[in-house]
Amino acid sequence: MAFPEPRPQPVRLPQHLLRAVDCQQGAVRAVRFNADGNYLITCGSDKSLKLWSASRGALLKTYSGHGYEVLDVDGSYDNSQLCSCSADKTVILWDVATGQVTRKLRGHAGRVNCVRFNEEATVMLSGSIDGTVRCWDTRSRKMEPIQTLDEARDGISSLRVVEHELLTGSVDGRVRRYDLRMGQLHVDYIGSPITCVCFSQDGQCTLSSSLDATVRLLDKSTGELLGEYTGHQNKDYKxxxxxxxxxxxxxxxxxxxxxxxxxxVEGSLTLKLPVGKAVVQSLSFHPTEPRLLTAMEGRVQIWGAEPDETDTAE
Structure with a gap:
């Protein structure tokens, strides 16, 4: 006896504005969920980082120590540490609870665009306009990187780390995937300056956006182009x-x-979310729920799949 297949649940997308937060830190250069999605972190052009409650939009802590605007941030898996990078050429490791600078690392020759922890938060990886990715040991007191990757011919704009794999996007139009365990490098040529890269959740694909206003989905192992997504505008900004x-x-x-x-799969435009009248500079998707963060000018917007009775847009 066969039972009817259960109807697939329609995919819910974050299209309801739950709240807008005026960050009061100049232009927000990047917004990120933490590892479990309970907090969000904003990077400001006023040289500060701010930690917020994702549910209430309340400010929890401000981190000051960079000498110029902060461009990217990542939180450790246990929420005890943050790493951030700045146009002041430094990478900073922070203690979340005290707000103190644990390490301030110099070595890049120019603006540092992106930074990430590895999964255990034992290594920070930073990518710079100087074309290098530098790997820093978070547990040692040494001020030099433990490894420098200098294969890119132009600035590094974006990087991601999953297990033993590192994915980088460069202004030279190439997406590079390093297998750090095997010591191998795989290069996919896109041809237009890359603004952002990421892995799919299942680890089978890579996603990259570039200044030809195209987002591309590639098979991670073969480099085969699986999808192209267009319609948005991206000519000038990262x-x-x-x-x-x-x-x-x-x-x-x-x-x-x-x-x-x-x-x-289909490549069709499902949702065009109206955030405001300026450039949407940054976004971050919740790790497990249909929630989205967007950053525009000095504000961050929190979006959900359904309107929240307790939340009101400020």
Missing amino acids: LDCCLSEKDTHVLSCSEDGHVYCWDL
Whole structure:
């Protein structure tokens, strides 16, 4: 006796504005969820980082120590540490609870665009306009990087780390994937300056956005082009792209004040989210729920799949 198949649940997308937060730190250069999605972190052009409650939008702590605008941040898996990078050429390791600088690392020759922890938060990786990725040991007191990757011919704009794999995007139009365990490098040539890269949640694909206003999905192992997503505007700015929490949709910032959301398989535009009238500079998708952060000018918007009775947009 066969039972009818259960109807698949429709995919819910974050399209309701739950709240808007005026960060009061100049232009917000990047916004990121922490590892479990309970907190969000904003990077300001006023040289500060701020930690917020994702549910209430309340400010929890401000971190000051950079000498110029902060461009990227990442939180450790246990929420005890932050790493950040700045146009002042430094990478900083922070103690979340005290707000103190644990380490301030210099070595890059120019603006540091992106920074990430490895999964155990034993290593910080930073990518700079100087074309290098530097790997820093968070547990030792040494001020030199433990490894420097200098294969790129132009600035590094974006990087991601999953287990033993490192993915980088460069202004030289190439996406590079390093297998750090095997010591191998795989290069995919896109041809237009890369603004953002990321892995799919299942680890099978890579996603990259570039200044030809195209987001591309590639098979990680073969480099085969699986999908192209267009319609948004991206000609001048370093904009984020990402995948939804279940790999069903591709999302990208845009210079026309919207976030574009495409069906991953069909490539069709599913949602054009109106954020405001300026460039949407940064976005971050919740690790497990249909929630989205967007950053525009000095504000951050928190979006959910359904309106929240307790939340009101300020």
